[in-house]
């Protein structure tokens with residue numbers, strides 16, 4: 073298995089899952105700043121030009137964070153990355169989808185890549201402010217979901233790795249996380265899997 077990743081990108085959550093599983097895997101860094109994801113050889117692996125991308129041992133390739141996370145959880149049941157209960161599983165998928173489709177793509181997308189959301193440079197600050205609003209509203213909802221819990225669906229699951237990477241990004245843009253999210257981030261940063269990944273990605 074090989075994970076294509078960029079340091080500190082959303083792929084960091086999948087990297088954490090691979091460390092939680094503990095089986096051998098390879099990594100290949102994709103330099104997004106230099107546009108490696110738009111060029112061969114990467115586009116032959118993932119023509120969507122995105123990380124995370126997982127090349128499986130059978131030669132097939134899996135893309136999209138929720139699909140990769142779900143596949144890793146279901147193929148490695150011993151790692152206990154999804155609860156057994158169907159309602160809790162669905163809740164984990166719901167949270168993960170919200171984090172990626174809304175907080176990441178809409179909220180942080182506008183803050184990191186404002187130029188992708190407007191043709192006019194004059195509008196970029198407005199776009200960033202809207203992105204911040206979306207992310208803040210998103211964190212408020214995640215904060216409510218974390219109320220009274222250590223992890224999003226009670227015990228650690230794939231949903232926590234997605235929540236982790238947006239919490240981690242909040243520091244880059246100077247956002248203050250609400251209390252339950254701040255505590256969740258600290259809990260995640262204390263996990264040995266996360267500490268190993270931060271070392272490996274040069275972020276420790």
Ligand SMILES: N[C@@H](CCC(=O)N[C@@H](CS)C(=O)NCC(=O)O)C(=O)O
Pocket residue numbers: 081082083104109121122123124135136137138172
């Ligand atoms: N929907 C994708 C989003 C992945 C994504 O946006 N990855 C970013 C890094 S955090 C990326 O590869 N960006 C490169 C680009 O869009 O140019 C998923 O769930 O995996």
